[in-house]
Amino acid sequence: MYPSSRGVDVCIEGTEHHPECPHGPTLLFTRYYESKPLRQFYACSAYRDRKSDGCSFFQWADEPTRPEKEALRRQINALHRPRRTHAENEERLENLSAEEGNAVRYCHQCETLLPKKERKEHAEHEDRVQMISKNRLRYPSQILTPRDDDKSYAQYLFNEESVEFFLSMLIELEFSHVLCIGCPTVHEAVVASESPLQSFLLDLDYRYTQFWPQLSFQEFNLFNCHFFDGAKGEANFKRFLKSAKGGKIAFFLDPPFGGLSEAISSTLAKLKSMARPKALHSELFWVFPYFLEKQLLDACPSLHMLDYKIGYSNYPKSRNSKRGSHVRLFTSVNAEKVVLPASEGYRFCTRCKRYSSQENKHCTKCKACPSKDGRTYVHCNLCTTCVKPDWIHCPSCLKCMPVSHTCEAEEGGPVKVGCHVCGDVSHKRRDCPRIGVLFKRKQRKRKRGKEQPASGKRRNEPSVVNV
Ligand SMILES: C[S@@+](CC[C@H](N)C(=O)[O-])C[C@H]1O[C@@H](n2cnc3c(N)ncnc32)[C@H](O)[C@@H]1O
Ligand SMILES: [Zn+2]
Ligand SMILES: [Zn+2]
Ligand SMILES: [Zn+2]
Ligand SMILES: [Zn+2]
Ligand SMILES: [Zn+2]
Ligand SMILES: [Zn+2]
Ligand SMILES: [Zn+2]
Structure with missing residues (x-):
């Protein structure tokens, strides 16, 4: 190319x-x-x-x-x-909800909810029209077909355990508001919960304008801080920020991994700066793979990685490593305060003052629970650090390396690129x-x-x- x-x-x-x-x-x-x-x-x-x-x-x-x-x-x-504005879709939803019966129709071919009077127009898509109970309209991520193209939407949804954990964590940490960016399932869980937590969703996916009113969702591009509804969309978002005055707001995001951390970090700063009055008590939760830790911390130094392994419901099995999910939660909240579920094997490490996974054994020499990738690391006395369990100390490279590496000193070995x-x-x-x-x-x-x-x-x- x-x-x-x-x-x-x-x-x-x-x-x-x-x-x-x-x-x-x-x-x-x-x-x-x-x-x-x-x-x-x-x-x-x-x-x-x-x-x-x-x-x-x-x-x-x-x-x-x-x-x-x-x-x-x-x-x-x-x-x-799109053909219809968010305001028009909001009105359609109100009308649909007022229609008789407990169910409504959704045409997957046209990706649209169908009021009674429009049903005939979709007669040819009959096999793609689904009946949906009105209660389920509050869970649109379960209705919409995920757009799982990694180069754009990358719609991979959290599994039930992870959503439950996030919700209880946010409640336990006493947040009053959560801004879900690219996290429709967290938004749905908060809205459906009986907690006083308020939620607002920002996402690139226009289809959500059919399910959420303008006061709780805006079609938004995270990479350039663009509100598709312009000043009106921004005003609705600012209203939400304003309502967080005196409370504590969590910015919670799970962007596509191919996304650019610096661009996202710049958007987060812009979103925060929209708060009036300026002083906003906020914390950040950013879902990202452990192997992009450095890239993320360079863009957002206030974050640190927790050991919690995030589960997805529609992530292709072939891409999940043998060690389970490679996706972690990064946060600005003091790690000591984020209680990871004991039911999934996490324990509090008194020396690190944070929760670690079962396999992440504390090393007294490194003074840390050092594992990043979900395996138990081993301490190498020569390197004076813990290393991945399948690495060996190479006498030629003078450090631990994967078994099948090419030694740096060898002729034809990797040349240092400047x-x-x-x-x-x-x-x-x-x-x-x-x-x-x-x-x-x-x-x-x-x-x-x-x-x-x-x-x-x-x-x-x-x-x-x-x-
Ligand atoms: C990896 S998925 C995260 C979904 C999350 N795990 C959940 O279960 O709620 C990425 C999300 O970001 C949204 N998204 C993709 N590109 C975006 C962009 N440029 N701006 C805002 N949202 C975007 C997708 O529509 C999707 O909801
Ligand atoms: Zn149709
Ligand atoms: Zn474009
Ligand atoms: Zn430890
Ligand atoms: Zn060690
Ligand atoms: Zn070594
Ligand atoms: Zn070597
Ligand atoms: Zn240079």
């Missing part, structure tokens, strides 16, 4: 001057090449595969867009909006001192171009960034 590409980084900065796709302002990315200078481009923030039929938006940052193309884009964006910007092996491209200078130069140019119309604002930039 990109034969010489060495990867892509997202550039977190204001997206307000970026061109827009149907999913709001695009993100600016930098692509690194092996044999040519890096280059920046704009692409959709919600659909991470341009080749799929989700969103194919692409624009080199250094190439001006013709006004005709921009006009066409605006038309496409407008056409992309920074993709300047080639220095002591740092990665993210930490390159030169890239800051480079981007500042680009930003200055972009700022200078801000007064120009969108099509001209990048005209002054060189077509390729030379490093």
